Amino acid sequence: MRMDLRKGAVVIAVLAVLCIVQGRLWASGQWAAPPQASASTIPTAQLIQPDELNRLLHTSGAEKPLILQVGSHLMFAQAHIAGAEYAGPGSQSEGVQQLRGRVASLARGTYIVLYCGCCPWNRCPNVGPAYQLLQGMGFTRVKVLYLAGNFGDDWANKGFPVESGR
Numbered sequence: 216m217r218m219d220l221r222k223g224a225v226v227i228a229v230l231a232v233l234c235i236v237q238g239r240l241w242a243s244g245q246w247a248a249p250p251q252a253s254a255s256t257i258p259t260a261q262l263i264q265p266d267e268l269n270r271l272l273h274t275s276g277a278e279k280p281l282i283l284q285v286g287s288h289l290m291f292a293q294a295h296i297a298g299a300e301y302a303g304p305g306s307q308s309e310g311v312q313q314l315r316g317r318v319a320s321l322a323r324g325t326y327i328v329l330y331c332g333c334c335p336w337n338r339c340p341n342v343g344p345a346y347q348l349l350q351g352m353g354f355t356r357v358k359v360l361y362l363a364g365n366f367g368d369d370w371a372n373k374g375f376p377v378e379s380g381r
Contacts, residue, residue, distance in 0.1 A: 252343035254336050254359075261346070263328060263358040269375045272298075278326055280358070285314060285345040286331035290366065296330065297376035305331070305345030314345055315352070323353045330359065332366025 263271075271277055282298060284291050285305035295301070302317050303310030318327070327349065331341040342359050349357045362369040371377050 252347040254339045254342050256343050257346050257359050261358055262361040264361055265369050265373065265375065268296075268328060268360055269373075272376065280326040280328040281321075282328045282330070283314065283317065283345075284331065285310065285329050285341045286333045286339075286366075290333060292380060294366065294371055294377045294379050295381075296360075296370065297378045299330075299378075301381065302329075302345070305329075305341035305343070305348070310341070311344060311348055314348060318349065318352065318354070321354075324355055326356045326358075327354060328358045328360055330362060330366070332360075332362040332370065334365060336361065336363050 272279065279298075282296050282300065283302040284295050284299050285302050287304055288301060291299075291301040300317070303313030305311065305314065318325075321327075329342055329345050329349070331339050331345075333339060333341065339362075346357060346359050360370075
């Protein structure tokens with residue numbers, strides 16, 4: 216079956232409009248993070264290493280970031296970075312809504328560090344969508360803590376500051 220050029224042009228135009236509308240809804244925060252967002256989609260320049268974040272947290276006079284854990288609440292309750300806040304699982308729509316609500320009133324230049332640590336970096340379902348959400352909302356100073364293996368191995372077992380509860 217052949218499609219004439221006019222029908223093809225109409226199909227292309229409709230698809231283009233849908234892409235524009237989806238992009239605007241995503242940027243406005245009306246849609247949850249797209250499922251293709253993953254840890255591997257986060258630019259390397261936006262990653263912060265555990266040693267670097269630990270040094271920053273212990274440097275007097277340094278600007279301290281807002282640290283948001285975007286993994287499971289059970290993990291957060293068991294152990295999290297001292298001073299971190301739970302912001303909901305980044306891979307689930309209710310987590311995206313919780314994160315959006317937490318940052319909605321913040322200045323877009325607020326220094327934020329996101330982390331999860333549920334599993335090896337290349338399988339983490341949470342940090343990619345959370346990072347994309349903040350980027351789409353216009354936040355300009357977002358870093359993601361690179362935990363290659365998991366939170367226990369790459370943070371807690373190194374003796375970095377940990378709290379439990381909440």
